[in-house]
């Protein structure tokens with residue numbers, strides 16, 4: 001990519017920072033920008049597409065669950081430059097990195113909320129199989145050809161499951177058999193997760209080299225509440241080394257709808273032998289949750305998860321980083337996706353976050369959707385708790 005001046009249609013970051021800063025200074029507020037790498041349209045910058053992951057058939061990905069390849073040296077250069085620019089050029093009090101992606105196994109299975117919706121995941125488009133990942137794998141003694149073969153073996157299992165074709169010995173047995181014969185499925189999943197941790201560490205060290213002591217934190221995708229596979233990968237303990245704060249998305253308000261969609265997705269393959277309610281019961285057991293039934297979650301308006309969920313997820317993350325300086329500042333969901341938050345639900349969740357040991361919270365996600373009565377409930381509760 002070649003540096004170029006801002007064009008008329010481009011987002012003007014310096015100007016935006018100036019406008020935000022003028023207002024926040026008057027109110028004694030600090031700015032901690034959120035740097036996101038996915039879940040939005042790819043920037044229309046010449047050459048940017050070449051940073052993206054490559055799928056199982058050598059095609060360049062263009063959108064979630066694909067994204068910029070974490071092992072592409074040009075992407076890492078861009079990331080370092082962006083972090084340095086934020087820290088050196090603007091009056092920021094910290095940096096928050098946001099990413100809502102997972103590795104190739106989770107992507108191939110559609111193991112995330114809405115992962116099984118038409119067009120959301122394709123086992124043939126899972127990634128990354130680019131030249132940089134291949135070269136890095138070779139250095140670690142990973143057989144790239146065998147990894148590809150493993151994912152090619154998984155592809156028809158997922159496709160057939162979505163078409164309702166039950167394997168002769170059942171979904172779970174067939175999945176385990178594929179895994180036994182192709183353990184590289186797991187090798188490549190962990191390879192991806194390790195690469196994500198490397199880039200996160202890079203964000204932290206880059207920011208702190210540019211300005212020693214600047215707090216750097218990470219958003220945790222809400223898939224950690226739905227997918228046991230993803231939860232296993234996102235061990236809070238591993239963040240202690242480089243994260244000053246973590247923002248797990250503990251959004252109560254869209255959680256019911258999201259959990260139901262996760263159940264819909266994984267009952268199309270690995271857990272296809274279970275009914276929706278059986279799968280949900282399994283989820284509630286292994287994920288340590290207790291919320292409404294599948295039929296209730298499917299009702300409209302979509303029901304929220306309880307504040308017990310927010311308490312439990314906050315407590316789990318606080319316990320996960322115990323003994324470190326990493327602070328937990330959960331994302332409090334207010335009218336995220338579903339417009340079902342109320343001042344009472346918001347109040348209960350704010351209280352739950354602090355009771356569970358959270359040291360702050362992030363009102364999430366869109367200010368324009370939250371509603372003044374819900375925002376007032378946050379303020380009132382913080383004053384009640386003598387935190388503001």
Ligand SMILES: [Zn+2]
Pocket residue numbers: 053054069070071072128129130131132133134
């Ligand atoms: Zn790659």
